[in-house]
Amino acid sequence: MTDAVLAWLRDRGAESVPHAGGSLYEHLGRVADRLAGHGGSPACCLAALTHAAYGTDGFPVVLLDVAERQVLRELIGAEAEEMVYRYGGCDRGRTWRALPATGLIWSRFTGHSESPTPAGVRAFADLSIVNELDVYERSPEIAAKAGDYFRSVFPTWAPVASPEVMADARRVFGLR
Numbered sequence: 001m002t003d004a005v006l007a008w009l010r011d012r013g014a015e016s017v018p019h020a021g022g023s024l025y026e027h028l029g030r031v032a033d034r035l036a037g038h039g040g041s042p043a044c045c046l047a048a049l050t051h052a053a054y055g056t057d058g059f060p061v062v063l064l065d066v067a068e069r070q071v072l073r074e075l076i077g078a079e080a081e082e083m084v085y086r087y088g089g090c091d092r093g094r095t096w097r098a099l100p101a102t103g104l105i106w107s108r109f110t111g112h113s114e115s116p117t118p119a120g121v122r123a124f125a126d127l128s129i130v131n132e133l134d135v136y137e138r139s140p141e142i143a144a145k146a147g148d149y150f151r152s153v154f155p156t157w158a159p160v161a162s163p164e165v166m167a168d169a170r171r172v173f174g175l176r
Helices: 002-011 024-037 042-049 066-076 078-089 118-138 140-157 163-173
Strands: none
Touching: 002 024, 002 042, 002 066, 024 042, 024 118, 042 066, 042 078, 042 118, 066 078, 078 118, 118 140, 118 163, 140 163
16 A cells, blocks of 8 residues: 555655655655654554645645545545544644643634544644654754744643654653
8 A cells, every 4th residue: 555655645746845854755754654663553654654645734735635535535544534634734823732731633624623532632643743853853944943842842742642752752852
């Protein structure tokens, strides 16, 4: 399945989209590999590999319109596609700081919030952190601009993120 996903990303032009550390294609692969290294489930890793398909609150490039969710669902499965939709649709300003207290993820697509299961919140938190770790490590500009914000938000996510991902975040961001 991964070969088909990689081919789909290439067909969608991900190799030619600039991103921190090279191309979007390279970034997606690194995030999926890093999440797998932290014990991410197969569905989480497929979601990581396609996490920017619908664009994100921080990255406006769209590889697939949300009206065509079925295309991605057929490629990676319903569970992984739901993670991609949640991640891509997240309104970070309304969600990130409040996440550990509320468990709510606000959608920039719909304007509504959802309350995923604890496993769904963990998958969202792990993907969000691992994504930002990759960007932070590869872009001095983003590290300078967003590093303090990441260091203030992500430690509060310890109750909802996996211990492996939190340990990586502590190491990269120099947290205790």
